[in-house]
Amino acid sequence: MDATTQIIQHVLDSRLETLPREAIERAKLSILDTLASAIGGSNDPIAHYARQLGSLSGGIPECTVWVSGEKLPACQAVLVNATIARAVDFDDTYELCINGCHASAYNVPPALALAERDPSITGGELLAALATAMDLHMRLARSVTTNSLSTGRDNMVAVWGTTAVSSKLLRLDEEKTRNAFGIAYAHAAGEVQMYEEGAHTVSLQQGLRARSGLESALSAMVGLNGPREPFFGKYGFYKAFEPEYDLHLLMDGLGHDYVNTSISFKPWPTCRxxxxxxxxxxxxxxxxxxxxxxxxxxxxxxxxxxxxxxxxxxxxxxxxxxxxxxxxxxxxxxxxxxxxxxxxxxxxxxxxxxxxxxxxxxxxxxxxxxxxxxxxxxxxxxxxxxxxx
CATH class of the missing domain: 3.30.1330.120 (2-methylcitrate dehydratase PrpD)
Structure with missing residues (x-):
């Protein structure tokens, strides 16, 4: 089985009963930490701007904007909530990769939005999807071996974590999940200039990738397709953007060793x-x-x-x-x-x-x-x- 198919099967097959207990407990802590970070950042100017941006969209009021309580379409609520969760840079991070990785605040907003949108999603489904998506997000992040300070590319892989959690909670089949990952490749982005200049996009970019993952899964759900080999194809992500990567750090222990157990919680609201x-x-x-x-x-x-x-x-x-x-x-x-x-x-x-x-x-x-x-x-x-x- 090729690596892309293994990744898709990993997302589809994970269940609450098959995940290590520590991975589930850490997923619970990730939810709490992300919500706490959003509460702490809810009065920051970035949070105000994000809510104003969300209010411009119109549409079905289906998911809650955290703290303030207004309702927005799911994709816009995810954009706003993920941005707010990073507003004061207090959200947890994964330190055991070359460029760091804020997996929780990317993946918790789409997970909670979809659970609110669809009451049939159980707590077990939510936690299994979140732990699985965070594991994949962090594995992709640690597979990158070039430093973002040298390349200017920052955590472009984040969109696949948010796509994984969205695809799983939308209960997409194998073909549509593959298409969702392919569509997400069109959304993949991430840059370091925002840190250099102290720009609001440090937070907003997180919201954009969270929204992109949900949009990718929804796009596949309605029938749109994407490239079947977004990771390892001739012009796939690793060929186009990160040709020097470590496949072992991505694939070894997949489905058994859940990397989300190594998440790190911040004591101070600053860059780790x-x-x-x-x-x-x-x-x-x-x-x-x-x-x-x-x-x-x-x-x-x-x-x-x-x-x-x-x-x-x-x-x-x-x-x-x-x-x-x-x-x-x-x-x-x-x-x-x-x-x-x-x-x-x-x-x-x-x-x-x-x-x-x-x-x-x-x-x-x-x-x-x-x-x-x-x-x-x-x-x-x-x-x-x-x-x-």
């Missing part, structure tokens, strides 16, 4: 790459009992990969963030917030708090540099293994 620095600073703060006003300067050591990334560069913007999104991806700002307040919270990224004088004073005295020892021992993903099919 900055959390080790925050944690280290807070440990020092606790050990030596100093406060923000006691700090004269801070030096942060990184590997070269992180130093050259969007959490430090461009220098002028990262040491003077003027927008909440830019601040969430500014290591100097986040470290200075932790140093000043002893924690990092959602409120630290409101536009009116970005000019906090204590934080600004520390940020101006913060230096970030490449630490040769860290770069030697933890230069993670600079030269990833490359193994093509």
């Amino acid at each position: 790459a900055m959390h080790p620095g925050v944690d280290g600073l807070l440990q020092l703060r606790e050990k030596y009992k100093f406060a923000g006003e006691d700090i004269e300067s801070i030096e942060v050591g990184l590997n070269r990969l992180a130093f050259e990334s969007y959490i430090v560069q461009p220098h002028a913007e990262k040491w003077n963030p003027t927008d909440p999104v830019a601040a969430r991806f500014s290591l100097p700002y986040v470290i200075s917030v932790a140093a000043q307040h002893g924690q990092v919270g959602i409120g630290d990224f409101r536009r009116e708090t970005l000019g906090d004088p204590g934080v600004r004073r520390i940020m101006a005295a913060t230096r970030v540099e490449v630490d040769p020892e860290i770069d030697r021992t933890h230069g993670r993903h600079q030269n990833p293994p490359q193994q093509s099919m």
Whole structure:
């Protein structure tokens, strides 16, 4: 059986009774974490913009926009909810792949929308579909071995996770599921420039891919078809976009080893790459009992990969963030917030708090540099293994 057929069969055949208990329990936590992240981000400007965008669509009011409660067509509700779930960058992530992967907040919105749309979907069906889709999403993400900081392509595979959860909950047969994956290839997208500039598309792009997965499954349901080999065909995804990939990381243990059990929950509402620095600073703060006003300067050591990334560069913007999104991806700002307040919270990224004088004073005295020892021992993903099919 070829790999594409194995993937389709994996999606079709998974059942609550056959999934590992831990995979189901993690799917439950993913739902809770995604809803909590959406609640936390529901008053963010991005959430307001997303709801305004959703309201422009008209159509059948069939699915709920989280927190605010209005009803929208399923595809639009998914777009809005997935965007809001990422608004404050508090949603969980998968760290064991080269470019990270926010699988829950992509896949939970279409799963819950379809369950609301069709009351015959059971809780067991919902959880099995979610765990399966997240497993596939994360496997696809870890199969990519080139760093997005080098290519500019970011998590283009996300659309197949949302297609998987949608196809399974729509109860598509094998042929229509294959078509849904093929149609989703036309929707596949993802870029890193949004992080570089601190653009709203960090959140909106997540909503777009969540909607795209549902639209792909619905398109197949009504009879549209797509390429039968969207992954490994002559012009398929891996040939066109990621020719250096690891097939083993995609296929090994498929149907037995559910990768969603390795999801990571965030303690701070910021880019996960900055959390080790925050944690280290807070440990020092606790050990030596100093406060923000006691700090004269801070030096942060990184590997070269992180130093050259969007959490430090461009220098002028990262040491003077003027927008909440830019601040969430500014290591100097986040470290200075932790140093000043002893924690990092959602409120630290409101536009009116970005000019906090204590934080600004520390940020101006913060230096970030490449630490040769860290770069030697933890230069993670600079030269990833490359193994093509």
